[in-house]
Every structure is written in structure tokens, then in C-alpha cells.
Amino acid sequence: MLQSQLFTKTRKEAPKDEVTTNAQLLIRAGFVHKEMAGSYSYLPLGRRVLLQIESIVRDEMDRIGGQEVRMATLQPSEPWKQTGAWDKVDVIFKINSRTEKEYTIGQSAEEIVTPIAQEYVRSYKDLPVAVYQIGQKYRDELRAKSGIMRGREFSMKDMYSFHETQEDFDRFYAIAKEAYLKVYKRCGLVAKVTEASGGSFTEKLSYEFMVLTGAGEDDILYCDACSYCVNAEITKQQEADACTRCNKGTLARAKASEVGNIFDLGIKYPKDFGFTYKNKEGEDAYPIMGCFGIGITRLMGVIAEALSDDGGLVWPESVAPYRVHLISLATDDLEVSSTANLLYDALLDLGVDVLYDERKGVSAGEKFNDSDLIGIPLRVIVSKKTLAEGKFEIKHRASGESEWVSREDLLARFV
Ligand SMILES: [Zn+2]
Structure with a gap:
């Protein structure tokens, strides 16, 4: 991608009402655009990060047997009334249509997935089963001040599973927990699992995955x-207490x-919808149900908070919008430009995602500041010195370390 043609530009200031690091950095670096509190548009750089995170999540959910679906976001009010959530859950948006029908735009999908499963799960032979989706969700938050970490509109992976027994749910929970920890590790984060009360969903226990970050809202x-x-x-x-475990x-x-x-x-939702299956004894039984969420946009915000520094964002390679930020200095010098162009083409040929800063009339200092702010893991600099030394200066965004490498050695890293 040529940076001169990039749809967005970096900016010096974030909107004054943005108090969180994630929103300030992501807006200044041109990843997101604020529409109102709790609602953001994702611009090309931001969309690329989301796609990378989605791809990691999809990979790990597929690996434990999750099957991807896309359920309706615009949902009828009837199933929400059937479970009691229509009156009990205060964060759901309620929409009146011009035909005087009531709808909601989904904040989760238990009310949709349970009736779907009811149609296809008839016997114990159909269990266990797990389906998941990645898509937009909506919550009528009173205060949405955490940037993309707590939105009124946000992207979430929500998976729902159905099981014959509590033992089978526990077995699947243990597998899913490991898959979740892998997701966070692949995103460059360290996560811990806490037990918490189930909130408005259920009286049973729930498990929360927490990432260690100085900017976090919780103390663990x-x-x-x-x-x-x-x-x-x-x-x-x-x-400093001794661990009792x-x-x-x-x-x-x-x-x-x-x-x-x-x-x-538990069996709350199957019971609400009268969803039973024939167990091994030929009797009607309710399946045990689980719900597994990962906030995709929230995760992006947490990565931005946890891994940034004074210069800007610091993306791990696994979720970075581009792998290499190629920066050409002395763009008026034909030999420097053509050396940079050739390197750009060679990297593209190797399938490397490159953002190429070939902008004219922009100082080296501005280019470096922008590069720090955008936070691509590896910076490659092409300058007059490159021609004199026969080597490229590369700089690692995370460590700040620089080294000089030959063209061959540089390209060999990506083969
Ligand atoms: Zn311990």
C-alpha cells in the first residue's frame, strides 16, 4: 500500500472528549473514526487489524469444533419476551417499526440460537454441538467513555454450545479455556482466568479472561x-498472601x-423455549448450554492500551495492519526512489504486507513520527546512506533496536 494514497492520515490531536489511550492513539494514527460516544468507524488500517484478530479467533474456534454461522442482528421481540430478557435486561435497544412491530438489534444471540438448535438437535446423537459467529453487537450503554473497549456498537465473537451432561459441558469448557488462552497469547497478550458471579445471565459461575495491563479497569x-x-x-x-490452591x-x-x-x-434457555432432545434412555431431556464471548473490537483496544508506548501504537506481528513499514527518504533522488521501489516490489512478491511511505515533501522526522504512531513491527529505511553502505537500516518498533542488513539478508527473513 502506498502511503501517499492511504485513505486516512495521522493527526496531531485526538478529540478532546476522548480520555482513554486506546481511542486517542487509534484516532490520531488514523485507525478509527469517532461517530459518537461508543460508536466508531473502522478505517483501512483499523479494519486490517480487526481482520487479523478475527482470523486468530476463527482459527482457534474452528480447531475446537466450533462451526461458524451468521445469525440475524435485527431480531424479533418475541423470543426476548419468552426468556424474560425484554423487560429485565436494560441495555438492549428496542426498536418500533412503522408497522408497530417491536424488534431489537442483538446484544447477544441466546434468543436466536436456542430456537435454531431446537429445530436441528433431536437426539443425543446430535450432541454436543457448538456454533459461533463474529459480528456487530449493540448495547444501550449509559456511559461509553472507554474508547473502543466499551462501545454501544462493537464486534464480538459469540459461541453457543449444547451438551448432554454437566460433565460434557465441563470437558468442553476446559478445551475452550485453553483455546481462549491461545487466542490472547497469539495476540501478544498475557491473560489470566478468574471466576466471577454470572451477572444477569445465570446464577451459575462464569469465567472471565483478564489481560494484565496498567490501563486496566479491574484489580486482580x-x-x-x-x-x-x-x-x-x-x-x-x-x-502477598500465600496461594491457597x-x-x-x-x-x-x-x-x-x-x-x-x-x-x-445450564438449562435456562432450553427450558424457556421447551427445547428437549431424546436421551440415550429415550426420554426427553433439556441440553446444558454454554455461551463463550470474545469482544473483537475490545481486544483491539486492549492490545492498543497494553502494548503502546510514548511514541504510539506497538502492534505485535500477528495482528499488525502491515508487517513492514518501508520508508523512503530523499524521494527526489532517483536512485534512492528506484532502490526503494524495487525493494517494495520484491517484498510484495514474497507475499509480505507492506505500507510504503513514498510521500514527497514530508520530512524524515515527520515520517518517523508517523511510523512510530502507526506502530508497524518492522521499519525499513531507504536513504542516501543505503546507497553508500549497500545496506538497509531496519528498526524494530517494539524494542527500538536498529541494525543494518543487506538486501539479501532482509528478503531472506520473509522467505
Ligand atoms: Zn498458586
Whole structure:
């Protein structure tokens, strides 16, 4: 992609009402455009990051047997009334049509997926089954001040599973938990799992996935020796207490942001819709249901917060909008330009995603500042010095380390 033709440009200031790091950086770097509090448009750079995150999530959900669907976002009010959520859940948007029918635009899809499963799951032989979707969700938030981390419109992966027994749900939960931890690791984050109360969904326990970040909204305590982790608000334990699970480690306190959750929904929704299947004994039974969420746009916001520095965004390679930021200095010099052009073509030939800053009349300082702000992992600089040395200067965004490498060595990294 030629940067001179990029649809967006960096800007010096973010809107004054943006108080969070994620929104300030993503707006200044041209990844998102604010429409109103809690509602953002994703511009080419931002859309590319979302696609990368979606691809990681899709990969891990497919691997544990999830089947991707796309359920309706515009939903009839009747199933929401049937489960009681229409009156109980205050964050759902309610729409009146000109034919005086009531609809909602989905904040989740239990009310849609349960009746669908009811049509196809007849026998224990059809279980277990898990379907998921990645798409827009809507919540009527009173305050939406966390940038893309808590939107009125946001993108979410929501998976729903149905099981014969509690044991089978527990088995699948353990597999899904590992898949979730892989998702966060692949996104360059360190995540912990806490147990929490189920909120408005169910009386049963739920599990929250928390990423350690100084900008997080929650305080957690986690064991330095085992995987034990708990929200500091709900517990009587304190920092430096001995871990009661492993009896080896001590508890450390950290700020964290929630990036996913799993709910054990029991038989609530199947019961609400009269959804039974024939079990092995030939009797009617309700399936046990689970719901598994990952906020895709929220995850992007958390990555932006957790991995940024004073210069701007710092994307891990796995979710970066481009892998290489090629920067040509001395664009009026024909030899420098043609060397940069040839390198750009060679990288494209190797299938490398490159943002190529070939803008004329922009100083080296401005180009470097923009590059820091946008946060592509590897910067390659082509200048008059390149011609003199016969080497390219490359700089790693995360570490700030530079090195000089030959064209062959540079290209060999991507073969
Ligand atoms: Zn422990």
C-alpha cells in the first residue's frame, strides 16, 4: 500500500472528549473514526487489524469444533419476551417499526440460537454441538467513555454450545479455556482466568479472561506459581498472601482488562423455549448450554492500551495492519526512489504486507513520527546512506533496536 494514497492520515490531536489511550492513539494514527460516544468507524488500517484478530479467533474456534454461522442482528421481540430478557435486561435497544412491530438489534444471540438448535438437535446423537459467529453487537450503554473497549456498537465473537451432561459441558469448557488462552497469547497478550458471579445471565459461575495491563479497569490477584487468579473486589485475600490452591506461590496484584468470558447457562434457555432432545434412555431431556464471548473490537483496544508506548501504537506481528513499514527518504533522488521501489516490489512478491511511505515533501522526522504512531513491527529505511553502505537500516518498533542488513539478508527473513 502506498502511503501517499492511504485513505486516512495521522493527526496531531485526538478529540478532546476522548480520555482513554486506546481511542486517542487509534484516532490520531488514523485507525478509527469517532461517530459518537461508543460508536466508531473502522478505517483501512483499523479494519486490517480487526481482520487479523478475527482470523486468530476463527482459527482457534474452528480447531475446537466450533462451526461458524451468521445469525440475524435485527431480531424479533418475541423470543426476548419468552426468556424474560425484554423487560429485565436494560441495555438492549428496542426498536418500533412503522408497522408497530417491536424488534431489537442483538446484544447477544441466546434468543436466536436456542430456537435454531431446537429445530436441528433431536437426539443425543446430535450432541454436543457448538456454533459461533463474529459480528456487530449493540448495547444501550449509559456511559461509553472507554474508547473502543466499551462501545454501544462493537464486534464480538459469540459461541453457543449444547451438551448432554454437566460433565460434557465441563470437558468442553476446559478445551475452550485453553483455546481462549491461545487466542490472547497469539495476540501478544498475557491473560489470566478468574471466576466471577454470572451477572444477569445465570446464577451459575462464569469465567472471565483478564489481560494484565496498567490501563486496566479491574484489580486482580494472581498466583506467581500456578494459574490461580481472582478479582480483588470479591475476595478477602490480599497481595502477598500465600496461594491457597498450590501452597507454593504468593499472590501478586495487578491492573487488568477483561477480554472474554464464558458462561455456564445450564438449562435456562432450553427450558424457556421447551427445547428437549431424546436421551440415550429415550426420554426427553433439556441440553446444558454454554455461551463463550470474545469482544473483537475490545481486544483491539486492549492490545492498543497494553502494548503502546510514548511514541504510539506497538502492534505485535500477528495482528499488525502491515508487517513492514518501508520508508523512503530523499524521494527526489532517483536512485534512492528506484532502490526503494524495487525493494517494495520484491517484498510484495514474497507475499509480505507492506505500507510504503513514498510521500514527497514530508520530512524524515515527520515520517518517523508517523511510523512510530502507526506502530508497524518492522521499519525499513531507504536513504542516501543505503546507497553508500549497500545496506538497509531496519528498526524494530517494539524494542527500538536498529541494525543494518543487506538486501539479501532482509528478503531472506520473509522467505
Ligand atoms: Zn498458586
